[in-house]
Amino acid sequence: MSDDTYSQLILIPGLLEPGFSFMPLTHMLRRYGVPVERWRDRLIFRSLADSVNQLADAIAGDADTIGSIGIVTHSFGDWVARAAIAKSQQHRVRAMVSLAPVMRAGFLPSLLYALTGNIVPEIEIIMNHEKASANLDCDDRIRRLVVWSRFDESLRSVPLDHIRNLNVQRLYGTHFSMAWQPNTIRLVNRFLFYDSPVNSTSAKPLS
Numbered sequence: 001m002s003d004d005t006y007s008q009l010i011l012i013p014g015l016l017e018p019g020f021s022f023m024p025l026t027h028m029l030r031r032y033g034v035p036v037e038r039w040r041d042r043l044i045f046r047s048l049a050d051s052v053n054q055l056a057d058a059i060a061g062d063a064d065t066i067g068s069i070g071i072v073t074h075s076f077g078d079w080v081a082r083a084a085i086a087k088s089q090q091h092r093v094r095a096m097v098s099l100a101p102v103m104r105a106g107f108l109p110s111l112l113y114a115l116t117g118n119i120v121p122e123i124e125i126i127m128n129h130e131k132a133s134a135n136l137d138c139d140d141r142i143r144r145l146v147v148w149s150r151f152d153e154s155l156r157s158v159p160l161d162h163i164r165n166l167n168v169q170r171l172y173g174t175h176f177s178m179a180w181q182p183n184t185i186r187l188v189n190r191f192l193f194y195d196s197p198v199n200s201t202s203a204k205p206l207s
Helices: 019-032 048-059 076-087 107-116 121-127 182-193
Strands: 008-012 036-038 069-074 093-099 143-151 166-174
Touching (some): 008 019, 008 048, 019 182, 069 182, 076 093, 076 121, 093 182, 107 121, 143 182
Parallel strands (some): 008 069, 069 093, 093 143, 143 166
16 A cells, blocks of 8 residues: 555535535545545635635644645646645645646536626636646645546646646546546545555656
């Protein structure tokens, strides 16, 4: 198993994502005896500053004293997590898995933007490439895995080879199925609990 041990695992869902989407992953992760929390936030129309601040407070502290945290995000949840980590002067996050993360808009957000404009704060972020890709290199001390969907109808992938301590993988599936499909769950399990810490200086696929 990996040298990483966790006092807590936090699962951060995306925009309009129902609670049951993380249920299969939660069931698997709880087998390790680690508390697993599905992060509570608004499904839409959230106060972005409040969301980031609340998560920053939750992950703050000394990992050696309080215990380390592993994070799994999906879609817009990754934007919130990256912002919270970047904001934190000291945090306990040691590993993060990003499933189909918000970094560049695809078809569905573009359609929603055409219908709603800037009314939805999350869509306004997603449609602005600079804002959507903010804090990509939030902390290179964190062991990270980014998982892209090969058939993503909502988001597009971006190059991440410049970020240290980060692996990239691509799986078959859709944007909305990424959080619960079996191949994703197996990959998250392997990365969090069985893979050795990443020592490479660039993004690369897991073998």
